[in-house]
Amino acid sequence: xxxxxxxxxxxxxxxxxxxxxxxxxxxxxxxxxxxxxxxxxxxxxxxxxxxxxxxxxxxxxxxxxxxxxxxxxxxxxxxxxxxxxxxxxxxxxxxxxxxxxxxxxxxxxxxxxxxxxxxxxxxxxxxxxxxxxxxxxxxxxxxxxxxxxxxxxxxxxxxxxxxxxxxxxxxxxxxxxxxxxxxxxxxxxxxxxxxxxxxxxxxxxxxxxxxxxxxxxxxxxxxxxxxxxxxxxxxxxxxxxxxxxxxxxxxxxxxxxxxxxxxxxxxxxxxxxxxxxxxxxxxxxxxxxxxxxxxxxxxxxxxxxxxxxxxxxxxxxxxxxxxxxxxxx
Numbered sequence: 001x002x003x004x005x006x007x008x009x010x011x012x013x014x015x016x017x018x019x020x021x022x023x024x025x026x027x028x029x030x031x032x033x034x035x036x037x038x039x040x041x042x043x044x045x046x047x048x049x050x051x052x053x054x055x056x057x058x059x060x061x062x063x064x065x066x067x068x069x070x071x072x073x074x075x076x077x078x079x080x081x082x083x084x085x086x087x088x089x090x091x092x093x094x095x096x097x098x099x100x101x102x103x104x105x106x107x108x109x110x111x112x113x114x115x116x117x118x119x120x121x122x123x124x125x126x127x128x129x130x131x132x133x134x135x136x137x138x139x140x141x142x143x144x145x146x147x148x149x150x151x152x153x154x155x156x157x158x159x160x161x162x163x164x165x166x167x168x169x170x171x172x173x174x175x176x177x178x179x180x181x182x183x184x185x186x187x188x189x190x191x192x193x194x195x196x197x198x199x200x201x202x203x204x205x206x207x208x209x210x211x212x213x214x215x216x217x218x219x220x221x222x223x224x225x226x227x228x229x230x231x232x233x234x235x236x237x238x239x240x241x242x243x244x245x246x247x248x249x250x251x252x253x254x255x256x257x258x259x260x261x262x263x264x265x266x267x268x269x270x271x272x273x274x275x276x277x278x279x280x281x282x283x284x285x286x287x288x289x290x291x292x293x294x295x296x297x298x299x300x301x302x303x304x305x306x307x308x309x310x311x312x313x314x315x316x317x318x319x320x321x322x323x324x325x326x327x328x329x
Contacts, residue, residue, distance in 0.1 A: 007037045008093040009086060011064065011101050015046025017271070020098060020121055024048075028057055029275040029297065039089055041082065043101065054269060055277045056293050056309060056317055060085055064104040079107040086112055093117065096139075099124055099132070106137045115140040123149065126156045133160040142166040182301050184270050186224045186245040186252075189216040192329045199321015202310060204262045204285050205292060206320060207232045214241075214325065222247060245270070252276065266294070274298055293317050302327040 014021045028038050040059040042049050052059045062082055067075035086108075094116045096105040102118050109116045118139040124132075133139065142161050144150040147168060157166070182188055193214040201208030210232040216224050226241035237259040244253045252268035262285070268278040278294040293309045304325050309317040 005037050006093055007039070007089065007091050008095050009039045009041055009089075009091045010095045010097045011041045011043075011105055012048070012097045013043040013064075013101055014098065015042065015044035015048055017047045017051060021048050024097060025051065025272055026274060028052075028055065029272060029295070039091065051269075051277075054279060055295065058089060064101050066103040067107045068103075075104060075107050076111075079104070079111050082108055083111045086114070095119065102132050102139070103137075106132075117141045117143060119143040119145075120149070120153070121145055123153050124156060129156050129160055133157075140165065144168050182273065182298055184245075184250050184273055185247065186222050186243055187218055188298075188301075189224050189226065189243060190218050191216060191327055193325045193327050195323050195325045197321055197323040199308065199323075202320060204258070204260065205264070205290055205310060206308070207235075207237075209233075209321075213328075216241075216243075252278075254278065264292070266292070268296070289313050292320070 010024065010027075012020065012024060014024075017025070024040075027036070028040075038057065040052055040057060041064070042052075042059060042061045043064050045061060049059065049061065060082070062078055065071040065075040065078060067079075091112075092114065094105055094109060094112070094114050096102045096116065096118045099118050099120045105116055105118070108114075116139050118133075118141070120142060138161060142157070142165060144153075144166065145168075150166065150168060193216075194212070195214055196211050198209050199206060207230070210230050212228060212230040214226055214228050216226040219225055222245045224243040226243065228239040228241060230237050230239065239259055240257045242253075242255045245251075250270040252270055254266040254268060256264045256266075258264070262283075264280055264283060266278040266280045268276045270276045275298060276296040278292075278296065280292040280294075282289050282291045284290075289312070291311045293311070295307045297305045297307070299305065306323045306325070308320040308322070310320040311317045
C-alpha cells in the first residue's frame with residue numbers, strides 16, 4: 001500500500017465549531033492515520049479559525065466568490081490569489097467540503113489543474129446540480145455522507161456524475177479503525193503509564209529522546225498529580241505534573257515542574273474527545289523566548305500520543321518530538 005502523505009486543501013463556509021466542522025476537526029486530528037496533510041480555506045472568520053490557530057493547522061481566509069456574471073472577475077482574482085497560496089504549500093488535491101462553494105472551487109481547478117473533490121452534506125436541487133456539475137465542471141469525485149442521502153439524490157445527479165466517481169464517507173469516525181472515544185475527565189490519566197519519547201534535545205524545554213514511566217493519582221474532584229520518571233540515555237531524573245480540568249468548558253491547566261527547577265504552564269482544550277490541544281505560556285531562558293505547542297491524541301483508554309512543536313523568539317513552530325504512552329495499570 002502506498003502510504004505517501006497527500007497534501008489537501010479543504011474549503012469550508014462554516015465559521016463555527018458545530019455541524020460539518022465537527023467531522024472536519026476529526027479529520028484534521030486524525031490526518032496522519034489517513035496519510036493526509038490538511039490545510040483549510042475558510043470563507044468567514046469565527047470559532048473554527050480560532051481552533052485551527054490553536055491546533056497549528058495551516059489556513060487562510062477568502063470570500064470565495066461564485067464566478068457568476070456579476071462577480072466573474074472578482075472570483076478570478078481570488079482564485080489567482082489562492083493559487084499562489086496553494087503553490088506555496090505544495091497542495092496536491094482540492095476538497096470542496098460543502099458543495100455550496102463548488103462553483104468557486106471549479107474556478108480554482110481551472111487555474112491550478114489540480115484534482116477536485118466535492119463533499120455534499122445535504123440534498124442539492126436539480127437546477128443547482130445541473131449548473132454546478134455540467135460537462136466542463138464535473139468533479140473528479142463526489143463524497144456523500146450517508147447511503148440514504150446518496151439514494152435520495154440519485155434522480156438529482158442522474159446523468160451528471162458517473163456512479164463510479166461517487167463515494168460514501170459517513171460523517172463521524174470509524175471507532176474500529178481509530179479507537180473509541182474516552183470520557184473527558186481528569187481521571188482518564190490516573191494510573192501508571194510507560195512512555196517513549198523520540199525528539200531533539202532543546203534545553204531547557206527538552207532533554208531529547210528518552211523513556212520512562214508516568215504515574216498519576218487523583219486529588220479528588222477534577223485534579224490529578226503526576227510523577228514522571230525519565231531515563232535519557234542512562235541519565236535518570238524526575239519531573240512532577242499537576243492537571244486541573246474545568247468540566248463545564250473542557251479546558252485543562254497543566255503545570256510541569258522539572259527536576260532542574262524549570263516550570264512550564266500550559267492551557268489545554270479538550271473539547272474534541274479524541275485530542276487535547278495545548279499552548280504553553282512563553283518562557284525566557286538564556287536570553288531567548290520559548291513556547292511549546294502540543295497535541296495530545298487520545299487513541300484509547302489505554303494509550304495516547306503527544307506531538308510537540310517549538311517556537312523560539314516568536315518564530316514559526318517547528319517539530320520537536322513525539323511521545324507514545326501506554327497504560328500498564
